[in-house]
Amino acid sequence: MPERRFDASGLRSARVVKGMTQAQVAAALGVKDQSVVSRYESGDASPPPEKLPRLAALVGERVDDLFPRPGLPTLADLRCDAGMTQKDTAAVTQTSSSSPVRAAEGGRRKLAPHYVAPLAEAYGVSVEELLAAEKRSFGEDAAAVPQHPKVRQPVGPHSxxxxxxxxxxxxxxxxxxxxxxxxxxxxxxxxxxxxxxxxxxxxxxxxxxxxxxxxxxxxxxxxxxxxxxxxxxxxxxxxxxxxxxxxxxxxxxxxxxxxxxxxxxxxxxxxxxxxxxxxxxxxxxxxxxxxxx
Structure with a gap:
């Protein structure tokens, strides 16, 4: 799985440039103990992947710049880029548990067709992008899909x-x-x-x-x-x-x-x-x- 590369020193530099303290970053992340951020920056610990987009935004960086991904995304990557845990997806699929997403991310059982569009919407990608990511989760080759203009567009004044x-x-x-x-x-x-x-x-x-x-x-x-x-x-x-x-x-x-x-x-x-x-x-x-x- 081509997870994003966590850059501890890059995070610290970006935070300092932004003028934020470790305590401020921790509070914004919903973390009670600021030592957690200290451990991130020292390389002693890595943030959960779903927190990386929020962490990059807090220090004023694009997640692709601060924490690049060496490859094309899988289903788990799309979910994490949306800042969601597996548990969060149950509300999107309107099921009692996250098992449909967990099984698809693990390459065990593909998503039922009626889950595809709601998940693509929640992740901020097109259906084509989500299906390509699903193929990668099952070890299948899938080329990059052009971003759908109706799904991903610059955040403008009327967004x-x-x-x-x-x-x-x-x-x-x-x-x-x-x-x-x-x-x-x-x-x-x-x-x-x-x-x-x-x-x-x-x-x-x-x-x-x-x-x-x-x-x-x-x-x-x-x-x-x-x-x-x-x-x-x-x-x-x-x-x-x-x-x-x-x-x-x-x-x-x-x-x-x-x-x-x-x-x-x-x-x-x-x-x-x-x-x-x-x-x-x-x-x-x-x-x-x-x-x-």
């Missing part, structure tokens, strides 16, 4: 990643949901498992640049915006929706403080619900806008 970031920046930092919380909320509102924390992370960071309509609808519901927000390429429309959401959050917070009395607050919440196409819940909050059929 899913930029839109998610714009929405989250309109939320107070202490109230900003984690990717896992967004996934749980979106699944709850969709009434089925569509999102996973790693998938939301992949979309937010721009590693995956496209998603199915079902994924975008669940993500929109979690972020309290209409699904069309992620479908439109019109910058003005996106800006209006972002501004309205920020105003919505501000109004809801003001009403929650009860500064104008219960009757006035109830009236204001009904007005907010009408303006945003949602409904007022029993607790006084406003449900997400309804998406036209």
């Amino acid at each position: 899913i990643a930029k839109k998610i970031t714009a929405l989250l920046e309109g939320t107070a930092e202490q109230e900003r949901p984690t990717d896992a919380e967004l996934a749980d909320l979106g699944n709850a509102r969709a009434g089925r498992t569509v999102l996973s924390g790693p998938l939301v992370t992949s979309l937010r960071l721009g590693r995956a640049t496209h998603a199915s309509p079902e994924v975008l609808e669940a993500l929109a519901a979690a972020l309290d915006v209409p699904a069309m927000f992620f479908e439109t390429g019109d910058a003005e429309v996106a800006a209006v929706v972002t501004s309205l959401r920020a105003a919505h959050i501000g109004l809801t917070a003001m009403v929650a403080r009860g500064s104008e009395g219960e009757r006035q607050n109830a009236e204001l919440m009904r007005w907010v619900a009408d303006m945003f196409g949602g409904t007022t819940r029993g607790d006084g909050s406003v449900s997400p806008p309804r998406t036209p059929n």
Whole structure:
């Protein structure tokens, strides 16, 4: 398996140039003990392969530059490049365990056809790229596949990643949901498992640049915006929706403080619900806008 080459000294140099401490890198990686990063940089330990893309991004480097791969990727490589563990893939394949992916990565049993497209989407690659990687996992020769223009494209001002970031920046930092919380909320509102924390992370960071309509609808519901927000390429429309959401959050917070009395607050919440196409819940909050059929 042509895993990426971990460069301990390169990591340390990039971190120093970036002006980050080992403790800051550890915190960003979700590692409690900064000595773990120290061990990475001394060469005493190597990070899990799925952490390499995040680690490179933290120190301002492209993962292909800092941790190059000497060959073409296998299925396990694609998963790790998406920052996902085998366990994370169960939510993507909508199975009770990661066994379908684990078996395919180990060259024991190929992926069922209905798993291919969702995994390609989660990994941010085309179906052709994923199938070629699967062949390599089984020891079969597979030439490099040109990147699919509809799957991998530069992260621009109208990308899913930029839109998610714009929405989250309109939320107070202490109230900003984690990717896992967004996934749980979106699944709850969709009434089925569509999102996973790693998938939301992949979309937010721009590693995956496209998603199915079902994924975008669940993500929109979690972020309290209409699904069309992620479908439109019109910058003005996106800006209006972002501004309205920020105003919505501000109004809801003001009403929650009860500064104008219960009757006035109830009236204001009904007005907010009408303006945003949602409904007022029993607790006084406003449900997400309804998406036209």
